[in-house]
Amino acid sequence: MTRRLREDAVRDMAIRYGVAANAVTFAATAEEVGALADSIGRSVAVKLVADNVIHKSKAGGVLLDVNPADAREATSRMLAAQQSAGAQVRGVTVEAMVESGIEAVVGGLQAEGFGPVVMFGHGGVDIEILDDVVFALAPIDEHDARTMVTRTRLGQVVEKRFPQRMDDIVEMLTAVGGESGLLLNEDVTEVDFNPVVVTADRIVAVDARATALAPARHRKKASPDIAISYDELRPAIYPKSVAVIGASADEKKMGYRAVRSLVDFGYTGRILPVSSKNSSIYGVETVAGIGELPDNVDRAVIALPAAAVPETLRALAERGTRTAHILTADTPQFDEVLAGTDLRVLGPNCIGHYTPYEQMTMISPAASSKAKGHLAVVSQSGTYAGDILRRGTELGIEFSFVSSVGNCDDVSPAELLAFCEADPLTRAAVFYLEDDRWAGDFFRLARTMTKPVVLFKGGRTVAGGAAAASHTGALASDPQLLEDAARQAGVLLVDDLGQLLDIASALQFIPSLDGDNLALVGSGGGVAVVGSDRADRWCLKMAAVSEDTRARLQAFEAPGTSLSNPIDIPIWSLFDENSSFTGSIVSAVAADESIDSICAFLDLGTVFDMRDVESGNKLVHSLTEDLVNADRGDTPLALVLRSGFDQNQDGLVRDLRSTAAAAGVVLFDSVDRAIDALGGVRWLTQRGKSAGGSRQ
8 A cells, every 4th residue: 555755744854865946835724835935035835735636737736936925816716726625725835936947857766576767758747758868777877877768869968058967867877776875775656756947057856756655565575686596496407317296197187298309309318207006107107196206307297287286286395395486276375385395386377498508308309409509599489489498499499498487486587598698508598478577576586687588578568567556656667668678688579489590590500690781792782772771770880881891892894783782783793604793792792891790692583573483493502502602701781582372482592591591691681681680689799798797
């Protein structure tokens, strides 16, 4: 239950923490207002204090520029009108008028799931309409605060008109959301300073509101410990022994499929099916009950009716089982069962786990690759976990593990993120998450990560879930809170599964991208123009190639050729009767010191405009093989094969994917997707290198 604090108390608290707030005095009656106005000796502002009135200005509860001689009568009229309208009047506050200026807002909020959050932006009565605010997870430092200010349009105006006030705004933000600020050290759930008036001479908060919660709520807790998370979860991710609880001889049941998939995929550890009815399942000798399991089994897969899960966990904990993965949905709560034990649980409501390192899978073994990779995937959705594994395998992505983690009732996404940071087999982590219960822990930990983190988030339209008791709280329910938290943490937020897979594909072959200068090489001026626009969204630059590079490319010039960047060379200038020239072109561009990465594209439709299917197929293979095997030094290359969408051309793209992968080249089917992926890798690289490796 929230309780609004009286404005004069909020101002006093703010001033103690160094917030530049206008001094204010509470008055219970109009007579007290008159006396206070006389003592101030100049025009005053009188503001209503009423428990059921949040936006005082809109309710007519604010009197501005009141002459001391008129203060008593004006206040009396306002109080009478408010009482008639049903306001639960407690009194008013009185303060000296502040000269007009730019109006900002500074706020703080204990947001559900995100924890303490700071806001800055364009203030005043039209704050929601102006839509010019930015959030950051607290605690913030001076760098964070300055970044917040410069990311808003209002902040850019202040920096231009009153640059001397930038430090004052930064100081106010850290006074609210810094390590020793009021948001982290007072029992408040929301605090709002709106407007904060910015003039050439000073900044000052002229309106303040706050709500309080019980002291036990929203207390700061430690983020997951990386070393502890790795030790506790390694048996779940890379298990040396797996017990199947609910193992069955019925081929239709999960307990049978769990055993069969382990056997068929060639699981390297010990399989322990638990069944009192069968001596063996799918050729594997069973264990009669949990009590007969060996001590300290790494992982238990639970495929039992929901009601049986809590007692099963209790029995597993007694055997010292390290981890469990609950496939069953709608299980009773089991947190009390786990209390005081070392058992850690993934799920419930999962489809399983895949890792090529121990040869276990959650989908058909025939569709699962045994290639050992370095991309970790954690998904609350079983459907998306299966999609990423199946489609990723077709795309040539190689994983360290893919885990379906369902509801995350015990092990949290933040703990799994901590595991990924410590895991020597993982170089990048991808998450699909559906709710915000652990958002604060996740993003605060991600900010310290040395490995790239990509997030596909479901339910983004209800990111904050905050109560609208203040401007800060009302605006925090917008998806912007999630987006700002991800940006602050250096987490790349993607919009759909396709973009997730594109980034994952790029990271496999281009784990980092140093430099913003992109060369776009292909046949098609329109594609190049639109590709340039796409690059600009990611702040990738089409740097001019050197005169030496232009000279090396001159041999391929033909009518319609452009040797500037983007480099547009018609298909018919990319080959002759004896050979392909695509490799020479890529080598020439890669040798240019100004170029940091290359996106090359071939238009397959144009090839088949010139050739029949058989000779066209041979030409596409020749052009592609020459291109991907070009000597390009350390310059990353992304290849685009633009299909005309007929069956033959689509088949060529699919077949040539492995050719590109073998040469260390990532292949896409559109220039837009390729540039988005390169831009995403570049963004992750920049965030990873900021502040000496900590993502800022």
